[in-house]
Amino acid sequence: MSVDYARVFAALCDGNVEFILVGGTAANVHGSARLTQDVDIVYRRSRENVARLVAALGPFDPYLRGAPPGLPFRWDAETIWRGLNFTLQTALGPLDALGEITGGGGYDALLAHTLEIEAFGQRIRCLDLRKLIEVKRAAGRPKDLEAVAELEALLDESGG
Amino acid sequence: MERDPVIEEYKKHVDRTLLRENLKLTVEQRLRHLMELQKLSEELRLAGRKAR
Numbered sequence: 089m090s091v092d093y094a095r096v097f098a099a100l101c102d103g104n105v106e107f108i109l110v111g112g113t114a115a116n117v118h119g120s121a122r123l124t125q126d127v128d129i130v131y132r133r134s135r136e137n138v139a140r141l142v143a144a145l146g147p148f149d150p151y152l153r154g155a156p157p158g159l160p161f162r163w164d165a166e167t168i169w170r171g172l173n174f175t176l177q178t179a180l181g182p183l184d185a186l187g188e189i190t191g192g193g194g195y196d197a198l199l200a201h202t203l204e205i206e207a208f209g210q211r212i213r214c215l216d217l218r219k220l221i222e223v224k225r226a227a228g229r230p231k232d233l234e235a236v237a238e239l240e241a242l243l244d245e246s247g248g
Numbered sequence: 249m250e251r252d253p254v255i256e257e258y259k260k261h262v263d264r265t266l267l268r269e270n271l272k273l274t275v276e277q278r279l280r281h282l283m284e285l286q287k288l289s290e291e292l293r294l295a296g297r298k299a300r
Contacts, residue, residue: 090286093279116282117275121266123285181286207276221249237258238267240249245267 091127091181094208099180101210103144106132108198109205109214110189110223115235117205118217119242122235126175126182132195133187139165141185148179191226192219217243 091113100107109117112124131141142165150163153175161167168174172187188194192201192215201219205212215223221239224232270278 090283090290093283113279113282116278119267119270119273119278121263121270123289124282125286125289205275207274207279218249225252225255233254233258236252237255238262240255241259241262241264242267242271243249245264245271 089177089181091125091183093127096127096180096183097208097210097212099144099148100129100141101212103140105140105144106134106137106195107141107213108195108202109212110186110192110198110220111184112235114215114220115239117207117214118220118239119245120235120238122238126184128184128186130186130189130192130195130198135165135169138168142168145176145178145183145185150174150176150178150183153177153182189223191223217246 093113107129109127110130111126111128112120112122113127115122116124131137142163146163152159152161154177155161168185174185176183176185189198192198198215198219199213201216202213203216205214217239221236221243224236224239270281273281
């Protein structure tokens with residue numbers, strides 16, 4: 089299933105959710121040619137923002153991706169507050185709602201390393217290219233080596 | 249940024265022509281292109297499943 093970015097961004101922005109676009113979609117924003125199948129966001133870990141996140145995505149039936157149907161998973165503020173990182177399937181496509189990322193921390197730590205982008209009529213905070221490289225390096229997964237190489241090539245191409 | 253010799257080796261194989269084309273696009277155009285690729289990938293996956 090593809091991600092409906094226009095509706096994801098509209099839901100989050102209209103719901104005043106504080107979030108940062110990270111991961112493969114952020115890489116595409118910076119010009120990556122690699123295919124990613126989901127959208128990763130880091131949401132701010134405050135009670136108020138968790139409530140906004142729950143309200144914004146609630147209409148799109150978020151459920152744990154890959155989990156068998158019938159698990160006692162409730163998409164509510166208490167569940168999100170007790171957890172941290174959630175890999176979700178939604179009616180708008182696969183979405184990872186992350187409280188923290190390896191090598192980057194949470195929303196407040198990442199905020200200084202973002203830029204504002206505009207797409208589909210929304211203004212969105214996106215992790216900047218240098219920090220994206222840093223967190224991909226920190227993740228240290230073999231599958232990220234090619235992705236990091238491409239991001240560093242993008243940095244070269246953009247005069248970084 | 250510190251150079252990593254492993255990453256430097258991988259960088260030799262990056263197709264920069266694709267990156268240069270992407271950099272000519274707006275952010276929204278890049279995301280629309282990504283959505284088209286996701287749909288194509290899904291169609292191919294389903295076609296492969298039917299063929300088995």
